[in-house]
Amino acid sequence: MDNTGQRTLAVVTKCDRSPDGLLEKVTTNDVNIGLGYICVRNRINDETYEEARNQEATLFETHPSLSKIDKSMAGIHVLAHRLVEIQSVIISKCLPSIVKKINERLHVSVLDFNKLPRNLTSVSEAMGAFVQIVGSFKETLQKILIRSELDEYEDDKQMHCNARLAEMVDNLSQDLQSSVNFSEHFLVEEMQILEEANGIRLPHFLPHLVFSSLLKRIVNSVSDLPVCFVNNVCGYLEIVCVRALLDCCGSYPQLLPSMKKATQNVTGRMKIKFMERVDEMIEMEKMTDYTCDPQFIPSYDKLMGNRELFLNSLYSSSKTLNMEGYWINVDHLNDVSTNIRDQAFDLKMRMTPYWKIVLKRMVDYLALKMCFFMQQLVNKEIEADIVNEVMVNGGGIEKRLVEPPSVAKKRERLQSSIRLLKESKEIIEQVMDGIVVASD
Structure with missing residues (x-):
């Protein structure tokens, strides 16, 4: 509805049947017809x-009254021209x-198209891309694992590897x-060990077997922590390495599967070797009790x-004492023989x-081994494994020339769009230019 009449064009039909007074009506515009x-x-x-x-x-040229109507207000051809003008204005807006x-x-669409992986068309192009990715990947790992540089992942704390x-x-x-x-x-626990190690021997004599047995028991109680x-370390390193590989290889998904497999193989081997060293460490600590730490004897004497x-404290009413910052209850030791109690205390x-x-x-051993294995992984193993996986096990660089079907379909769809x-856009701009020319 056009209540104001500003967008209304009045068409008077059958002028030949009711010509009287028509001139006055269309020229005075008493009802406020905006478009005439x-x-x-x-x-x-x-x-x-x-x-x-x-x-x-003939009618508008010869009729005594209708011939006085302005030519711009008479005729089907004028109506058609005016309708075209009105529609052009509406369209132009x-x-x-x-x-x-x-x-x-x-x-x-252009941005999405530019983000698509480059389509490798020749062996030399694929080889160049492969060498560039391997070099970039190795450099990234050296930054985040060896040199503690954060510029590539400044806002991503998960990739701040040395801190994690x-x-x-x-x-x-802890x-x-x-x-x-x-x-x-x-x-x-000490008294239990002494009872199990009891034998026919001189009293107040603490055999080395007792200390070794207690040591093995304690080492076994914490052996799951190093494992x-x-x-945790190897799982985290695999996540970091794969993430860095994805970032370096994002433009070439053809190369990603083999390189990812090689990366996981390297971290998997590192985990196996690391676990072997941990098992050796635990067995070593259980087999031999030795230290060259000069603080051992003074610490023992102090205790x-x-x-x-x-x-x-055994004869006090509270049955407690403070030792090394711990409040200890000794009430359960009253009925223990003096020999066992003294040996247990010494042990x-x-x-x-x-x-x-x-x-x-x-802790020192595990930290040093972790750093050693990371150095080996980054500087010696991962590059060789990736090359071997792609060139030998993966069938060579030629197989990486075929673009994945999903990427090819997306490329075709974006190109068409x-x-x-x-x-x-060109057609609409031509229409707009035509409207401007027509209005001029």
Whole structure:
């Protein structure tokens, strides 16, 4: 509806039947017709269009009243021209927004097309891309694993590898240290070992077997922690390496499967070798009790200095004592024979400083081995494995020339879309130019 009449064009038909007063009506415009009036003569009976137009022209030229109507307001041809003008104005207002939407869609399609992997067309081109990817991948791993450079993944904390690996080492150290506990069941484990190792021998004599048995038991109690550490480290390194490979190889998905397989093979071998070293370390700690740490004897002597305090606490009303910051309950030791109790106390005071040395040695060994294996992986193994997987096991670089079907379909679809959008834009711009010329 056009309540104001601003967009209304009035067409007066059958002018030849009611010509009286028509001139005054169309010139005074009493009802506020915004686009004006056009008077026409209707085709009668079996008149052809040409006959009707000739009769209309004669009418507006010879009729005493109708001939006075301005030529721009009379005739079917004038009506047709005015309708074309009006429609052109309406279309001209819509076309710029249509062109804008086409440009936006075209821009998105071009961006998507440019993001597509390059289509490798020759062996030399594929070889060049392969060498470039391997070099870039190795450089990225050296940055994030060896040199601790963060520029490539500044905002991605998962890829800050040395910080994450240091956290894993710290967590391992804390978990191992938590195994040192004075307060819980004080001397119970030591007394059990002494009872099982009892034999016909001089009293107050502590054989080496007792210390070794206790050491094996304690080492076994924490042996799962280094294994979990290796699993966590190797799992994290595989994630990091594959992520870096995807970033380096994103433009060439043809090369990705073989390179990813090689990367996973290398990290898998590293895990196996690392786990073997961990098993050796655990067995080594169980087999031999040795340290050159000069602090072992002073630490043992310091702990043995608590013996008098320990004996006094057995006869005190509280039945507790503070040793190494731990509050220890000794009520359960009243009925234990003096020989067993004293040997258990001595065994505990020997094991405590030695166990701290063992834990530090474990953490240091695992941290150093981790760094060593990472260096081997990045500098010596991963490049050779990738080349072997692609060139030998993967059937050579020639097989990488075939573009994946999914990528080929997407490339074809985007090319078709870009072509149609460009053609549509050109056609609309030609229409707009035609409207401008017509209005001029």
